[in-house]
Amino acid sequence: MKAFEYVRAENAAQAPGLLAEGGKYLAGGTNLLDLMKLQIEAPAQLVDLNRSDLADITETEDGGLRIGALVRNTELAAHPRVRADYAVLSRAILAGASGQIRNRATTAGNLLQRTRCPYFYDTNLPCNKREPGSGCGALEGFSRSLAVIGTSEHCIANYPGDMAVALRVLDAAIQTVKADGSEREIPVAEFHRLPGDTPHIETVLEPGELITSVTLPAPLGGQHVYLKARDRQSYAFALVSVAAVVSPDGARLAFGGVAPKPWRVESAEARWSEGAQAVTDEAFRDARPTAQNAFKLDLARRLVQAVMNETGPNVAQTDEARTDKAQNTQKGGAA
Structure with missing residues (x-):
């Protein structure tokens, strides 16, 4: 050091x-x-x-929550209001890291964590995120864990966190103070940047700008689910994760492990009633996977199907069952 x-x-x-x-x-x-x-x-x-003075959780005037930047992950996941009204956030936090790390990690730090791409961590290998202009070793190298969408010819690293995926599905906002003392609010949807030709610039924060809090809107209601597929049961980053809030009116979905930022496509949510295949076809319409990580697209579909199975009979019909029904209908079978 x-x-x-x-x-x-x-x-x-x-x-x-x-x-x-x-x-x-x-x-x-x-x-x-x-x-x-x-x-x-x-x-x-x-x-x-x-x-x-950034470690408090307080209620907002509209019934939401304001979470201080220094609130520890363990405290946030265990907070009674979070567990009752924002369960997807609590579940996402508990799916990440270890108990010891959650006891120390903060809300703002979690948002700002950097990729775990092996080429970023190995200073002997080229990485445009670590050293702009050096190249992206992952493009022709080991890419199994990396992004399948939102990438560029300069970088295919993915954002690794869990908490931010839940914040994205909840439409959270991030409050900051700039170096000149002025304040602003950034929707979490706009906070992380796609790599383009500047993958080393990962957020919209300006030099010296400080995150002071994260605000959750009034509770959404519905069933909250966070599912995470990974190589081992604990202390592992997501290959694919999905945060979902499902109600009789439809669903909100955000994916982790698949892009340089938490990935949410509202037009995919509109296809919820058509089944998991339709949802993921829309969410990953512009995907550019490598040969090593193309499996993530099917894994995402399976996780969406698992959410459907978990959240009730109205959405639990599998894609396979839908296909069988369509085939039976074409053959004159009972619908």
């Missing part, structure tokens, strides 16, 4: 003024410190936020 200056902020308003050029904010540090040890990240300064 390279040497750096260490500064403590006593409150959120003070923090942007303390941050020097080339500095980083430090919260839980569960991702940043690992990257510093590997010298993938080498900030000249760390501004420690852990004494600042």
Whole structure:
């Protein structure tokens, strides 16, 4: 780890003024410190936020919740309002990392975690996200765990987190304070950027801009489901995940593990009544998988079907059953 200056902020308003050029904010540090040890990240300064006033969960005037940037994942997942009204968020958080990491990881840090693409983590290999202009080794290399949609010829890394997938399906918003002291609100749908030709720029945050909170709108109701397919049962990132809120009026769906950002396509939700195949055909219409990760498209369909099976008889009919019914109808069989 390279040497750096260490500064403590006593409150959120003070923090942007303390941050020097080339500095980083430090919260839980569960991702940043690992990257510093590997010298993938080498900030000249760390501004420690852990004494600042960003660790509360409060109700908003419209019945939603405001979650401070420093709220630990464990606390957020266990909060009574979250468990009762935003269960998809609680389930997504508990599907990630380990208990020890969740005890330390923060809401803002979780949103800002970086890809686990093996080419990003190996400094001997080319990676445009780590070193712009060096190339993307994954394009012709090992890509089984990487993105199938939203990619570019410069990067096929995926966003690894679980929490943000649930926040996307809930239409959360992110509050920030800029370096000049001004504040703004960013819809979570607009927070993460697709790689294009600048994969090293992963969010819309400006230099020195600090996340202060995340706001959840009033509860949606319906059944909340978070399903995650991974290589082992725990402490593993998603190959594919799906966050869903299902009600008699339809469904909201967001996918994880498949794109450089949590992936939600509202036009796919409109095809919910047509079955899982129709939903995923629409959600992944522009997919560009590699030979190694094309299986993710079928895995996504299977997870959507599992959500349908779990959320009630009105949506539980399998695609296979729909096909059999259509074939029987064509043959004059009973519908």
